[in-house]
Amino acid sequence: MxxxxxxxxxxxxxxxxxxxxxxxxxxxxxxxxxxxxxxxxxxxxxxxxxxxxxxxxxxxxxxxxxxxxxxxxxxxxxxxxxxxxxxxxxxxxxxxxxxxxxxxxxxxxxxxxxxxxxxxxxxxxxxxxxxxxxxxxxxxxxxxxxxxxxxxxxxxxxxxxxxxxxxxxxxxxxxxxxxxxxxxxxxxxxxxxxxxxxxxxxxxxxxxxxxxxxxxxxxxxxxxxxxxxxxxxxxxEFPRSAEMKKLAFLEGEWDVKVDVWSRRGSWYRLDSTFSIILWESTNRLLEKIIYDRIYVQSKWINYSYISSEKKYKIIVYNGFSSDFELFEGNFNDSTFIADQVFINREDSTQQNAFSRIILRDMEGDSFVFEVKTTRDAGANWRPQDKFTYIRRKELF
Structure with missing residues (x-):
């Protein structure tokens, strides 16, 4: 042992x-x-x-x-x-x-x-x-x-x-x-x-x-x-694309004036609100805005760029109606234009009637976001909404 x-x-x-x-x-x-x-x-x-x-x-x-x-x-x-x-x-x-x-x-x-x-x-x-x-x-x-x-x-x-x-x-x-x-x-x-x-x-x-x-x-x-x-x-760090850098001026906190096109053929002030636009990811901007247009409209607006298509995409989620709208477009000189697109183009109504987003008067501390509509496939455009953004100033 x-x-x-x-x-x-x-x-x-x-x-x-x-x-x-x-x-x-x-x-x-x-x-x-x-x-x-x-x-x-x-x-x-x-x-x-x-x-x-x-x-x-x-x-x-x-x-x-x-x-x-x-x-x-x-x-x-x-x-x-x-x-x-x-x-x-x-x-x-x-x-x-x-x-x-x-x-x-x-x-x-x-x-x-x-x-x-x-x-x-x-x-x-x-x-x-x-x-x-x-x-x-x-x-x-x-x-x-x-x-x-x-x-x-x-x-x-x-x-x-x-x-x-x-x-x-x-x-x-x-x-x-x-x-x-x-x-x-x-x-x-x-x-x-x-x-x-x-x-x-x-x-x-x-x-x-x-x-x-x-x-x-x-x-x-x-x-x-x-x-x-x-x-x-x-x-x-993951680089921001050159195309999205063109939209970098959108980042920030904004005071927003909301106007609608009246039957008299002029803009009518409907509301004043504020908006926050942030980089949700490296190459995606997200805006959150709530305003009154008779009924309360809460919207989340996504801005991105699809390199393979060479197009900007704007996706708008409307919290009031719980639906999405898709816009595609590009810069035209100093103006940004994006037209609404639909998945189902067989509907003749959708082929003729759709909306257009226009970003204009972009000056760093201010810009205008305008919505127009057409009922004749873009032959004529009618103003609908206008949002005038003024950058909020820091208090201190």
């Missing part, structure tokens, strides 16, 4: 010693890896990093620009073939303008791409402050890759994604990484290789990175790196 207990004690002791040695081994390897990249105090002092170089994709070589911050933000401009691609990531979400998808407007990154940008945003290695950032590591052992002795380490991120890093057993610098990458929005395995390590201001950085996935091959040759440059944080 004593022999069995002694055997169990020995086995447990060996297991604990092995675990401690394993932990010491991986901590020592990572520490040497960080030291190989230079003075950690200098890395701690870096707030931002600007990278310029040459990028090769689809057998086309062109300029490359990237910006990283120590908060995990990333911005880049590159070319895939002959198409310029813009990418941005604020540390949690991001966007891209990628003409390969026939998108001339920004789109949000999907979950697979967010994982990729977490990798792109790394300053120089994910092992830098890995414990503080909630990463876990596992030493897979010593291996030989392409004739090079390496330490293989599995790194798992808080998002559940993992990657395997292969550190040169002699230099402790990264040689290769296996991770999940994205190809036109789809996830897939990738291999990244690092070379041409150079010392800049006392820190060591790979100036050549090659990445392969499926049949793709990407190569980046860095030419210049600058540290602690001034950063415009708006670069990382």
């Amino acid at each position: 004593k022999s069995v207990r002694r055997l169990i004690f020995v086995i447990l002791s060996l297991f604990c010693i092995s675990s401690i040695m394993h932990a010491q081994d991986i901590d020592e390897i990572i520490a040497k890896h960080i030291d190989a990249h230079g003075d950690t105090d200098k890395w701690d002092a870096i707030q931002s990093m600007e990278i310029r170089g040459r990028f090769i994709a689809f057998s086309e070589e062109d300029d490359f620009y990237a910006l990283k911050t120590n908060s995990g933000a990333y911005y880049s401009e590159l070319h895939l073939g002959k198409h310029k691609v813009t990418e941005a990531f604020n540390g949690t979400s991001g966007w891209t303008i990628d003409p390969w998808h026939d998108f001339s407007f920004p789109r949000a990154l999907n979950k697979t791409e967010v994982n990729v940008f977490n990798q792109k945003a790394e300053f120089f290695t994910p092992f830098y402050k890995w414990e503080e950032r909630g990463f876990t590591v596992e030493l897979l052992g010593k291996q030989t890759v392409d004739g090079i002795d390496v330490f293989a380490i599995k790194l798992s991120r808080p998002n559940g994604k993992s990657e395997t890093w292969f550190l040169d057993a002699n230099t402790y610098l990264e040689y290769k990484c296996e991770s999940e990458w994205a190809d036109f929005g789809y996830g897939g395995p990738a291999e990244s290789y690092f070379d041409d390590f150079r010392t800049v201001n006392g820190i060591v950085i790979p100036f050549f990175i090659e990445r392969t996935f499926y049949q793709r091959n990407r190569m980046l040759q860095i030419e210049d790196i600058k540290f602690n440059i001034e950063v415009d944080e708006e670069l990382f």
Whole structure:
């Protein structure tokens, strides 16, 4: 019985010693890896990093620009073939303008791409402050890759994604990484290789990175790196389209005069109210307005722009009648005109009778929102309602 207990004690002791040695081994390897990249105090002092170089994709070589911050933000401009691609990531979400998808407007990154940008945003290695950032590591052992002795380490991120890093057993610098990458929005395995390590201001950085996935091959040759440059944080945020910027003057709080066209052929003041117009999302304005037109009218007015159709859309929800009206239009010089459209155009009445919204006299602190109607398919227009907006002044 004593022999069995002694055997169990020995086995447990060996297991604990092995675990401690394993932990010491991986901590020592990572520490040497960080030291190989230079003075950690200098890395701690870096707030931002600007990278310029040459990028090769689809057998086309062109300029490359990237910006990283120590908060995990990333911005880049590159070319895939002959198409310029813009990418941005604020540390949690991001966007891209990628003409390969026939998108001339920004789109949000999907979950697979967010994982990729977490990798792109790394300053120089994910092992830098890995414990503080909630990463876990596992030493897979010593291996030989392409004739090079390496330490293989599995790194798992808080998002559940993992990657395997292969550190040169002699230099402790990264040689290769296996991770999940994205190809036109789809996830897939990738291999990244690092070379041409150079010392800049006392820190060591790979100036050549090659990445392969499926049949793709990407190569980046860095030419210049600058540290602690001034950063415009708006670069990382989802951009507002040029078309919606034209409507940006609508944002704010407004005093509104409500007039209706009388039978005498003149405007008649019916009510005075106020309105709030806010950015409900990056490229959508929402107005809430309540006014009396004999009966109380409560309206929610959405403004947006559909790039594929090259048209502005205005959707008006009327709380009094609980229905929606859709308008489509564009700017005509200094006037904005949008006509009502219907889903069912087979109704001859709808073909001939509809409304028009006109935004005019737009001067920054005032504008006119006018509604006209037609009963002869637009041959003649009759004034109906006029809303004169005056921007509310701040009291203090």
